[in-house]
Amino acid sequence: MxxxxxxxxxxxxxxxxxxxxxxxxxxxxxxxxxxxxxxxxxxxxxxxxxxxxLFPGLKDDELVVRVNEGGFLHSDINDAETTKKEFEELNEGVKCKIMTVAQAKEIYKKELLASYGISLDK
CATH class of the missing domain: 1.10.287 (Helix Hairpins)
Structure with missing residues (x-):
């Protein structure tokens, strides 16, 4: 019991x-x-x-120049290739890439999400 x-x-x-x-x-x-x-x-x-x-006054299809995986350049000159070339000539060792504002915004979006540990790439 x-x-x-x-x-x-x-x-x-x-x-x-x-x-x-x-x-x-x-x-x-x-x-x-x-x-x-x-x-x-x-x-x-x-x-x-x-x-x-981001990029106030610019439309998503306008071109900007990305500098060394960092910031972006835009010029009143409508030719992004000229902006890229002149900046690279003035700043030795700098590599630039031409892209649209929409692509640049997507880069910022990916970087923001990565800071939270989220990846869009699967």
Whole structure:
């Protein structure tokens, strides 16, 4: 009889611990979900701001010159090739690449997402 009471107590404790573990797991999962939503909201807000504020006054099909995997140049000269050539001549060792504003925005988007550990390349 005494053994049955001890077994019941042990089973009760195991049951309580199991229920507690489920509750804690559910709470942690909810916290992770909320944190992920916050990050997604922050990313979306930042992406909208980037799209609005990057390259003001330029249309997505206009050309810019990317300098050494870094910043971008734009000139009132409509010939991006001339801008690229002159900048490379003035700045020895600098390599430039011509691209559209839309491509440049996509680069910034990828860099932003990478800073959050998210990759668009799969």
């Amino acid at each position: 005494k053994e049955i009471k001890v077994m019941k107590k042990e089973l009760s404790m195991i049951f309580v611990l199991g229920i507690s573990a489920l509750f804690i797991t559910a709470m942690l999962t909810e916290a992770e979900r909320l944190q992920k939503l916050e990050v997604e909201k922050e990313i979306n807000t930042t992406l909208k701001a980037l799209n609005k504020n």
